[in-house]
Amino acid sequence: MHANSAITDNTVTIVSNECIGPDVSLIAFRCPEIAMHAKPGNFVNIKINPQNEPLLRRPFSIHNIEEDRVEIMAKSVGCGTNLLSRTPAGSTLQVLGPLGNSFTIDTPDYDTALLVSGGIGTAPMRFLEKVLLTRGKKVHHIIGGQSGRDIQKRGLTNYHIATMDGSHGYRGTAIDLLRQKYASFSGSGPIKVFSCGPNPMLKALAAFCQDHALPCEASLESIMGCGIGICYGCTVELKNIFDNETSTILLCQEGPVIEAERLLF
Ligand SMILES: Cc1cc2nc3c(=O)[nH]c(=O)nc-3n(C[C@H](O)[C@H](O)[C@H](O)COP(=O)(O)OP(=O)(O)OC[C@H]3O[C@@H](n4cnc5c(N)ncnc54)[C@H](O)[C@@H]3O)c2cc1C
Ligand code: FES
Incomplete structure (x- = not known):
């Protein structure tokens, strides 16, 4: 989980902006500076509107990298993401990145990677899967959503789907499905989970x-x-691993990827 030291602020041109699901857009731009240094788990911080509203940038996981092309997957939830979904190809954005730390991939202690995601949380999983496969790891996805319309599986392989309404795949939560499938994954060597x-x-x-x-x-x-x-807008409280105390981190610096055993809810 290393922080990225090659951060650049770039004026980029959107090459495509495609609606891929209810309120979900796949936005691509060319940016060799970010593409060259990005690692799975990193994010970018985007100034969506050169005018005032919204004033602050908005963070998005890096969904995919193809040579110098960077893709993000954005769900419309408010003013910034609604505007981004309507910003056509040819428009410019100001994009800072790659930011934050990344998933820890290059360790010898696992053969099988279980990628567990829910809703728009599937956004970082495509880039993560690609890099894991280049390292010779086996990859299985467990993807959860409220209904089949919430599932984003484009570009992913070897996925298992759970929906709460049963409209696609297993009826129940992603973790219910993981419980059911776990025995079949655990036969093929040590497992690490990314989520x-x-x-x-x-x-x-x-x-x-x-x-x-x-x-x-x-x-x-x-x-x-x-x-x-x-x-200091991104403080998150976490458990310390070695004592029972808690500490406050800046998620943009020490995250967004953290060890799950540190979670406090
Ligand atoms: C590291 C990181 C990576 C992310 N990756 C993605 C991604 O790949 N795709 C994606 O669609 N979204 C992602 N998000 C969430 C995304 O940044 C927010 O949905 C977005 O900033 C909302 O902006 P808005 O102007 O549309 O919403 P606003 O109008 O600002 O707010 C609308 C609602 O969303 C809530 N909200 C605002 N910002 C966040 C946030 N950061 N997290 C959770 N809730 C928020 C507000 O409390 C409010 O209820 C990520 C967030 C972080 C921190
Ligand atoms: S977002 Fe400003 S300190 Fe983390």
Whole structure:
């Protein structure tokens, strides 16, 4: 989980902005400076409107890198993301990145990576899967959503889907499905879990991983401002691993990826 030291602020041109699901857009721009240094788990902080509203940048996980092309997957939840979804190809954005730390991939202690995501938390998983496969790891995804319309699986392989309404795949939560499938994954060597999604999912996943002595990293979200450790807008309280105390971190600096055993909800 290393922080990225090659941060640049770039004026980029959107090459495509495609609606890929209800309120979800896939936005691509060319930026060799970010593409060259990005690692799975990193994020970018985007000034969506050169005018005032919204004034602050908005953070998005890096979804995919293809040569110098960077992709993000954005769910419309408010003024910035609504505006981004309507910003056409040819428009410019100001993009700071790559920011934050990254998932810890290059360790020899696992053969199989379980990527567990929920809702828009699937956004960082495509880039993560690509890099894991280049390292010779086996990859399985567990993807959860309220209904089939919430599932974003484009570009992913070897996925298992759970929906709360049963409209796609298993009926239940991603963690219910993980419980059911776990025996079939655990036959193929040591496992490490990588995750991103809503807090109730991460909480249940952290408990599952603790019960099964599985290492687990989770990418968290918080409100952010600067993305680079200046505004103190992204404080998150976490458990210390070696004592029973808690400490407060800046998620843009020490995260967004943290060890799941540190989660407090
Ligand atoms: C490291 C990181 C990576 C992220 N990656 C993605 C991604 O890949 N795709 C994606 O769609 N979203 C991602 N998010 C969340 C995204 O940044 C917020 O949804 C966005 O900033 C909301 O901006 P807005 O102007 O549309 O909403 P606002 O109008 O500012 O707020 C609308 C609602 O969203 C809530 N909100 C605002 N910011 C956040 C936030 N950072 N986290 C959670 N809730 C928030 C507000 O409390 C409010 O309820 C990420 C957040 C972080 C911190
Ligand atoms: S977002 Fe400003 S300190 Fe983290």
